[in-house]
Each structure stands twice: as C-alpha cells, then as structure tokens.
Amino acid sequence: MALTGRTGLLAVLGAVVLVIVPSWWTLLAVDGVIVALVVADLVLAGNVRRLRLHRSGDTNVRLGEEATVALIVENPGPRRLRARLRDAWPPSAGSSPRTVTVTIPPGERRRVETRLVPTRRGDRAAVAVTVRSYGPLGLAARQLNRAAPWTVRVLPAFPSRRHLPAKLARLRELTGQHVALIRGQGTEFDSLREYVDGDDVRSIDWRATARRGDVVVRTWRPERDRRIYLVLDTGRTAAGRVGDIPRLDCSMDAALLLGALASRAGDRVDLLAYDRRVRARVEGVSRTEVLTAMVRAMAPLEPELIEADAAGMVSTLLSRVRQRCLVVLLTDLNTTAIEEGLLPLLPQLTAKHLVVVAAVSDPRVTEMAAARGDAAALYDAAAAERARADRRRVTVELRKYGVEVVDAPPDEIAPALADAYLSLKAAGRL
Amino acid sequence: MTALQAPPVGEPATAGQVARRRWRRSRGILVAVLALLVLGVLLALMRPRTGSETLDPDSPGQQGARALAEITRRHGTPVTVVHRASDAADRLRAQPDSVLVVVRSERLVAADLTTLRGAPGDRLLVTPSSETLTALAPGVEAAGSAWGVPEPGCTLPAAAYAGDADFLGATTYKARGEATQCYFDGLGGAGLVQLPVGGATVTVLGSSRALMNEHLAEHGNAALAMNLIEGRARVVWLMPDLPAPGSGGHKSFAELLPFGVKLAVLQIVIAVVLVALWRSRRLGPVVVEPLPVVVRSAEAVEGRARLYRSRRAADRAAEALRAGALERLTALLGMPRSAASDPAMAAEIVAAVAAHTGREQAVVGAALYGPPPVDDAGLVSLAGVLDDLERLVRNS
Incomplete structure (x- = not known):
C-alpha cells in the first residue's frame, strides 16, 4: 500500500480540530476517522493483482x-x-x-x-x-510490482553503412573490369562465350571450340566463395574509449562494413568474438542473412577487463577453419599485447591464412603530438610521439610476418579496412 | 486509447510549462496553508482580548465592569474592590456571608490561591486559570470553547431567570460529582458550573463578555451576572495586581502551553509521519545496471606526458620529438624506413635536410643529433627548430 499527500493534509487539519476541541477523545476520533478513510480507500481501490x-x-x-x-x-x-x-x-x-x-x-x-x-x-x-492504484478518495493506494x-x-549503430554504396561501386568496377581477364592468380573460371574481335587468343578454349564448331573463349572473374574470418578482440584493449566510443564499437562498425561488402562480393563471412573464451560466433550463415546475424551477435558484446588470450584465439581459429581464408583481426596495436601475445603465434596463422590486423588509432594522440606552445604542451607532444613510435614499431614487426596492417582513426577505420579488402581482392591475394 | 500525456521525448519543457506544472502540483498545499492561516486569524480575532482594564470594576471602558459594580451597589449590595488576595481573605473573614468575585485569575500565584482557599464564603470565578480551578473548584476542568448565545438548559435559578447569555468565545467546563451545569456548548461542555465546595458555593463562569460594560445590556447578560453575585452581604471583587516578578514560581514552557496545543503538536507529529510514509514509498524498485568502464584510450599517453613534466625530463622528451621528426623527414626525403633509427645514416640525413632547407649543416645536425636540452626553454626552442625544418622540407 501507499499513502498520498492528502492523508497528511487531513492529519494537519485534524490538528486544527484538536486546538478547538482539546481532548484525548478528539485525538482518537480524528485519527480513527483518518484510519477508517484510508482503509475504506484501500478496500475500494481497483485490484492490481488481477490486472492483465x-x-x-x-x-x-x-x-x-x-x-x-x-x-x-x-x-x-x-x-x-x-x-x-x-x-x-x-x-x-x-x-x-x-x-x-x-x-x-x-x-x-x-x-x-x-x-x-x-x-x-x-x-x-x-x-x-x-x-x-488509488482509492476513490485519493487517500491511499494499493501498490504492486x-x-x-x-x-x-x-x-550497433553501424554508422559506416553510408560508405557501403561507394565501396560496392568500387567492387562492381573491379568485377566488371576483370570479366574478360586473362587467366591469372586470384581469378577463377566464369563462363564460355563466343569469340569477339579483340579477345586474347590465349583465352580460347580449344576443346569447346572443337565441340561447337565456333570459336569460344573462356572468361574469368575474381575469385568468389573465399572465406573471411572476422575476429573481434573483446579484451581490455577494446574497452578504452576513443573519442567517446569504446574501441570495440569502432571495431564492430568496421567489421560490419567489411561483412556487408564481402557478402555482396560473394565471399563467406564468419565472425568470432574472443578474449579468453568465445564471446560470440557467427558461422555458416547464408550471404543474405550474415549481416543480420552479425549485428545480432554483436549487440550484447561488452569489452572484458582481462588480457586477451592470443594463443587461445589462434588455436580456436585454427581448429575451426581448414581451408585458406582471410583472417581480419580487429584489435589494438598495443605494444605489450601484440609483442607478447600475438607475434610468437603469427607464423602458425600466416602459414595457412592471410592475416589483416585492423586497429583503431586515437585522434587524441595525434592532437597531442601536434601540440606546441609551452613546455607542458611539448611534453604532451613528446609522449604522443613516443606512443606513435611504439605503434610504428609494432606495425613494422607485424608486416615482417606478411600481415597487412590497417591503422586508422575511428571515423576512417571502416572505409580503410574495406579498401584494404578490395585491394587484396583486386590483387587476387584472397 | 493511449494514456500518454507527457510531452514528447526530447522536447524540453518551456519555462511556462514548468511553472504551470509546479503550480498544479503545489496549489493544493498552498490552498490548505492559506485556509489554515485564515482560520487562525479568525480564531485570534474572535477570542476576547484582554487589556489592563478588562473586568476592572473601576473602569468605565468597553471591557471594564464598572456598570455591573455600580448596578450592584445601587441595588444595595456594597461592592468592595480589592487588589490583593490577602485583603480579600480578610474581608471575607470579617463578613463570611460575602461573595468573592475572582477575575483575571491568571495573575494569582500559588500562595494567593492557598490564602483564598482558606477564606470562607461563596465564590464566582470568571474565566479562571487552570491552577485557580484546581485550587478553588476541584473537579472542574476546562473542556473547550463555546460559540454563540446558548439557552441555560438547567434548573439553576440564577441562569433560568436570566435566559440566554453571551458565550461567544467563552471557555466551557466539565465537572465531576454533584455540580450543576448550564449553557452547554453542544459537545458536553458547560459555560457555567456551580458546585458546592466545603459548605460554600463555587460558581465557574466561562464567559467574561457577559460582565463587560460593552455587552452587559445584551441578551440576559446583566441578569445572569446580577443573579450570580447579588443577595449577599457584600461583594468582594478581587482584581489582582500583577504579581511581583519571581513570585509566581517557575513554570516550564510545557506547563504554559494549553492542552489543545499539546494535542495538536502530537497530531502534527502523526501528520509528519504520514507525510514521511507518503514520500518514502517508491513507485517501483530502484533499477540497477552494470555500467561500462570508462577508460580513455589515450590515458596511458597522457600519464606519460605528466610523468615527463613532473620530472622535467627535457632530454627524454627531446629524444622522442627528434625520433618523430626524423621519421617524417626521412619519409619526405624518400629514404628507407629504417634510416631514421640508424645512427650510421646520420650524416647523410643531415646533409639531405640541409640541402633541402638551405640551413647550415651544423645547425641541422645540432637540431637532429645534438646534445639534448637541459631545461624547458631548450626543449621549446628545439621543438621550434624541428618544426621549422619539417615545414621547409615539406615545402621544398
């Protein structure tokens, strides 16, 4: 039950009655009336328990x-x-x-x-x-949860979806320009068609020509049905805020854009979120539904304040993927985490797969590095230069293993990663 | 069908809306407070005011009682006005057939009351204080207030002959034992109580208006007053002087408060408890949720900067700035990426930078590879030179 302000007001008015008629009986009567009214109100209030x-x-x-x-x-x-x-x-x-x-x-x-x-x-x-639920007098109420x-x-907000049309246009350009490409690395057989003037004679399919009695050429297109494995690092480095958004959210945004692009490009996209155990996994979903599945899987992810277990991540990945694929690791270029965690394990991964590391850089560091003026600003600049040098060193280390590194501020990471994917695809390295 | 009444989300309420909402919320309380104030003022106005002349038998003022005293004298009963309780007791002992009229009894102290109790004769107590009641009219208690001009409603001859009398704002009483009660207020209290005390008759009159010059001619006031005091050998009218300071004994604040006020305070405490219950009841549970960690990504970098600053590590800072500048300069000059950190390439870099900027090699060398600055001023000037070189190379 609950009372209302009217009950208090009634009690105060009762005090006035007591001044006029001072007696214990009056006090009893006044409070008795209040109690009676409250009880009546409670009895007459609408039933909450029976509400549907x-x-x-x-x-x-x-x-x-x-x-x-x-x-x-x-x-x-x-x-x-x-x-x-x-x-x-x-x-x-x-x-x-x-x-x-x-x-x-x-x-x-x-x-x-x-x-x-x-x-x-x-x-x-x-x-x-x-x-x-208040009674008719408004003195008391029945209350229930x-x-x-x-x-x-x-x-996830997926703000980078505005980049998707531009990237898809680039993708179409890529596939269109490569349709009659000579056979080469990173392309696969597409179809047979009649020879037209200007086609490369080397692409003539003699067997088909013999069967049909007409000159037939083979066409090629960029490889399809490649497999892309997006790995989200949800460990402590993902919790740091870049601007006002956690790094994880920026990584998700980039992963979503890449997922959307790659599924349109005909590649299979899988997702793994990992810190010390598997937080989320999207595998074997059809191309049309992969984006929805990814968004749903990402929604409840929160960064964990623990050091990510790179060895566990790599072994999980290796146990789940047999064929060659593009592993996109969305993490931070944190010196200790990369050098002690990931670097020693990279050969296992790069031996079989192509690895891209995408990291969100902090614009605040860039801003600090540009600070000039007094000594305090210069110390800020020096610390920022130091951090950038560390980042560069890690990048260089990673590139030594043949890893592609995409390092960009939060508003550019998604398009930058998409571009990296497109250029890998164009180069036929998938 | 919808029960939504609140303004749409995200639309901030205007000042007018806020003011209107507050007014709607608080107007009930305001009206109640205003009603209480008006009631209080009305009650205060209706209470008979007491001045220095109130019920003074020598005063011809509106509140005085000279009219009554004069009429009584003219009817043949001498009226003696005394101002001290001991004088009154002396008079009464001299003429035990007298009646003692006690007005303004709040001025009597405990000793006076003892003196009066020992004196013989009948008594008329006009609006007596509670101590006076206890001492002179045991068994009678104040009950409440009367409003209006009631009929006697009893068989007491003095009241029955007088008929209705003015009891507006008068005190009413309740009596135990054998007492005659008249002029009821409707709640069981009587404006006039007469009872025998130790062989004498004590009359308690709750209304002082009935005796005042101003109202004596109204209703049956005069008759009632005359009936109550006439027919004795003498009227001793005790109009006590103000007691000497300190003679009244000590009375705590609580003793001075009327009973009704104490009850009202108790009732207000109850009201406060009820209001507290009202306010303390939450509409539903407190909702908790785990909050995300807020760690800025650049915090470690900022911490390092503060560490540099607190240790005035100009040399370390210069080293970092130089490394950054070298990295960018070698990139701009098209040198291999490893050149920046390679001491063997120093001379080559210095030469290339000097050639692009037109600065002397010694100046460039000092800026890029010279001894580190020792203080903040040196650091500031070094940063200036490095920025200068970088800009010139970029523009060349």
Whole structure:
C-alpha cells in the first residue's frame, strides 16, 4: 500500500480540530476517522493483482534510434482502476515517460506506450511494471510490482553503412573490369562465350571450340566463395574509449562494413568474438542473412577487463577453419599485447591464412603530438610521439610476418579496412 | 486509447510549462496553508482580548465592569474592590456571608490561591486559570470553547431567570460529582458550573463578555451576572495586581502551553509521519545496471606526458620529438624506413635536410643529433627548430 499527500493534509487539519476541541477523545476520533478513510480507500481501490498485462512493440532497435514498446493493461475487475503506472527499464534504455496516469473502467483495457532511446548497445530487459492504484478518495493506494517481460536488443549503430554504396561501386568496377581477364592468380573460371574481335587468343578454349564448331573463349572473374574470418578482440584493449566510443564499437562498425561488402562480393563471412573464451560466433550463415546475424551477435558484446588470450584465439581459429581464408583481426596495436601475445603465434596463422590486423588509432594522440606552445604542451607532444613510435614499431614487426596492417582513426577505420579488402581482392591475394 | 500525456521525448519543457506544472502540483498545499492561516486569524480575532482594564470594576471602558459594580451597589449590595488576595481573605473573614468575585485569575500565584482557599464564603470565578480551578473548584476542568448565545438548559435559578447569555468565545467546563451545569456548548461542555465546595458555593463562569460594560445590556447578560453575585452581604471583587516578578514560581514552557496545543503538536507529529510514509514509498524498485568502464584510450599517453613534466625530463622528451621528426623527414626525403633509427645514416640525413632547407649543416645536425636540452626553454626552442625544418622540407 501507499499513502498520498492528502492523508497528511487531513492529519494537519485534524490538528486544527484538536486546538478547538482539546481532548484525548478528539485525538482518537480524528485519527480513527483518518484510519477508517484510508482503509475504506484501500478496500475500494481497483485490484492490481488481477490486472492483465501484455506487451507488444519493437524488439530490435539500432543504437541512437527510437523504439516504442506498448504495454496493454487490461482491467478484468469490477472496480474502476485509477492508477499511476511506472514501466521500469534500466537507465541506459532511456525510457520515457517515467510514470503515466491511467484510468481504466472495469472490463476495459488501455495502451501505455514507452519510448526507448537507448544510450548503449546490448539487451535491455524491462524490469517491472509498478501499478499504484488509488482509492476513490485519493487517500491511499494499493501498490504492486508486476512482471511484464520484454527485451529490446540494441544493435550497433553501424554508422559506416553510408560508405557501403561507394565501396560496392568500387567492387562492381573491379568485377566488371576483370570479366574478360586473362587467366591469372586470384581469378577463377566464369563462363564460355563466343569469340569477339579483340579477345586474347590465349583465352580460347580449344576443346569447346572443337565441340561447337565456333570459336569460344573462356572468361574469368575474381575469385568468389573465399572465406573471411572476422575476429573481434573483446579484451581490455577494446574497452578504452576513443573519442567517446569504446574501441570495440569502432571495431564492430568496421567489421560490419567489411561483412556487408564481402557478402555482396560473394565471399563467406564468419565472425568470432574472443578474449579468453568465445564471446560470440557467427558461422555458416547464408550471404543474405550474415549481416543480420552479425549485428545480432554483436549487440550484447561488452569489452572484458582481462588480457586477451592470443594463443587461445589462434588455436580456436585454427581448429575451426581448414581451408585458406582471410583472417581480419580487429584489435589494438598495443605494444605489450601484440609483442607478447600475438607475434610468437603469427607464423602458425600466416602459414595457412592471410592475416589483416585492423586497429583503431586515437585522434587524441595525434592532437597531442601536434601540440606546441609551452613546455607542458611539448611534453604532451613528446609522449604522443613516443606512443606513435611504439605503434610504428609494432606495425613494422607485424608486416615482417606478411600481415597487412590497417591503422586508422575511428571515423576512417571502416572505409580503410574495406579498401584494404578490395585491394587484396583486386590483387587476387584472397 | 493511449494514456500518454507527457510531452514528447526530447522536447524540453518551456519555462511556462514548468511553472504551470509546479503550480498544479503545489496549489493544493498552498490552498490548505492559506485556509489554515485564515482560520487562525479568525480564531485570534474572535477570542476576547484582554487589556489592563478588562473586568476592572473601576473602569468605565468597553471591557471594564464598572456598570455591573455600580448596578450592584445601587441595588444595595456594597461592592468592595480589592487588589490583593490577602485583603480579600480578610474581608471575607470579617463578613463570611460575602461573595468573592475572582477575575483575571491568571495573575494569582500559588500562595494567593492557598490564602483564598482558606477564606470562607461563596465564590464566582470568571474565566479562571487552570491552577485557580484546581485550587478553588476541584473537579472542574476546562473542556473547550463555546460559540454563540446558548439557552441555560438547567434548573439553576440564577441562569433560568436570566435566559440566554453571551458565550461567544467563552471557555466551557466539565465537572465531576454533584455540580450543576448550564449553557452547554453542544459537545458536553458547560459555560457555567456551580458546585458546592466545603459548605460554600463555587460558581465557574466561562464567559467574561457577559460582565463587560460593552455587552452587559445584551441578551440576559446583566441578569445572569446580577443573579450570580447579588443577595449577599457584600461583594468582594478581587482584581489582582500583577504579581511581583519571581513570585509566581517557575513554570516550564510545557506547563504554559494549553492542552489543545499539546494535542495538536502530537497530531502534527502523526501528520509528519504520514507525510514521511507518503514520500518514502517508491513507485517501483530502484533499477540497477552494470555500467561500462570508462577508460580513455589515450590515458596511458597522457600519464606519460605528466610523468615527463613532473620530472622535467627535457632530454627524454627531446629524444622522442627528434625520433618523430626524423621519421617524417626521412619519409619526405624518400629514404628507407629504417634510416631514421640508424645512427650510421646520420650524416647523410643531415646533409639531405640541409640541402633541402638551405640551413647550415651544423645547425641541422645540432637540431637532429645534438646534445639534448637541459631545461624547458631548450626543449621549446628545439621543438621550434624541428618544426621549422619539417615545414621547409615539406615545402621544398
């Protein structure tokens, strides 16, 4: 139960009565009347326990967009329900309005809409629906928490999808320009067609020509059905914030753009999120559904504050992929983590696969490196130069193993990684 | 169908909306406070005011009682006005058939009351204080207030003959034992109580208005007053002087408070508890959720910068700046990537930079490979030279 301000006000008015008629009996009478009214109000209030609650609405929302979840409250009881209702969500779900006043006549239902503007990625579950049902006098209320489960999955924002049309255009250009390419590394047989003037005589398929009695050439196209394995590092280095976004979110954005591009290019895309164990995995999903599956798998991922286990990651990867593939490792170029964790294991990976390391650099470091003026600014600049030198050293080390390194600030990492993929594809290195 | 009334999300409420919302929320409380204030002021206005002349039988003012005293004298009963309790007791002992009228009894101290209790004769106590009641009219207690002009409603001759009397704002009493009660207020309290105490008759009158010059002619006031005091050998009218400072004994604040106020305070405590219960009840649980870690990625770099600064490590800082500048210069000059960190290439780099910038080789060499600066000023000037070289090479 709950009281209202009116009860307090009534008690204060009772004090006035006591000044006029001072007696213990008056006190008893005044408070007895208040108690009686409160009890009557409680008895006459609409029943909360018997309310039926249903939900409907959005189950997925992209970060930064708005979702609407409706709560339908049905009052099967014989009394009118006058209530304040709170649909409680976690703070990061950004729900509004906080409370709603509803009046439901017996046998009717009302729809209460909650708008969610989530501030973070992940699953947001409704906590409880609290109904405070007031009596007809408004002195007291019955209050109860009712469960009305609903979960909204907040998907990564994928802001780099605006780059997708441009990259797809480049991809088409690539495939178009290579259709009648001479046979070479990184291309595969596409089809047979009649010879036209200007075709390379070396691409004439003599056997087919003999069968048809007409000159037939083979056409080639860039390799398709390559396998791309995206590996998200969700260890401690992914938790650091670049600008105001965790590094993991930037990596996800880049992974999504690459996944979207590669699935359109006809390659198979798989995803693995790993720190000391597998956090998420998307494997063997058809090309049309891989992006949705990736977004759903990424939504609840949070960086763990532990050192990523590179050995475990490499062995998991090797055990899952047999054929040659492009391994895109989205991590940070952290000196200790790379030199002690990944570098010794790289030969195992590069022996069979092509490895790309994509890292988000911090624009704040660039900004610090450019700082000039007084000595304090110069010390900042020196520390930033030092950090950049470390990063360069790690890059050089990685390149020694034949690893491609994409190091770019957060707003450029996604297109840069896509470009790296396209150039690898163009060079037929997949 | 929808029950949403709040403004759309993200639209900040204007100042007017906020003010209106606050007004709506607080107007009930404001009205209640205002009603309490008005009630208090009305009650204060309706209470009979007490001045220095109130019920003074020598005062011809509106609140005085000279009219009553004069009429009584004219009817043949002498009225003696005394100002001290001991004088009154002396008079009463001299003429035990007298009636003692006690007004302004709040001025009587405990010793006075003892003196009066020992004196013989009937008594009329006009709006007595609670101590006076206890001492002179045991068994009578103040009950509440009367409003209006009630009928006597009893068989007491003095009241029955007088008829209705002015009891506006008067105190009412309750009596135990054999007492005659008149002029009821409707809640069981009586404005007039008469009871025998130790062979004499004690009358307690809750209304002082009935005796005042101003209202004596109204209703049955005069008749009631006359009936209560006439027919004795003498009227001893005790109008006590203000007691000497300190003679009244000590009274704590709580003793001075009327009973009703104490009860009201108790009731307000209950009200506060109820309000606390109202405010403390949450609408639903507190929702908790794990928060993400907020670590800025550049924190380690900034920490190193602060470390440099606190140790004034100009040499280390210069080393880092030079390494960065060399890296960019060799890239601009088209030299191999390893050249920057190779001491063997120093002379070649210096020569190339000097050639591109037109600076002397000694200056370039000192900037790129010279001894490290020892203080902040040296670091600042070194950074200036390095930036200069880089700009010139870039533009050449």
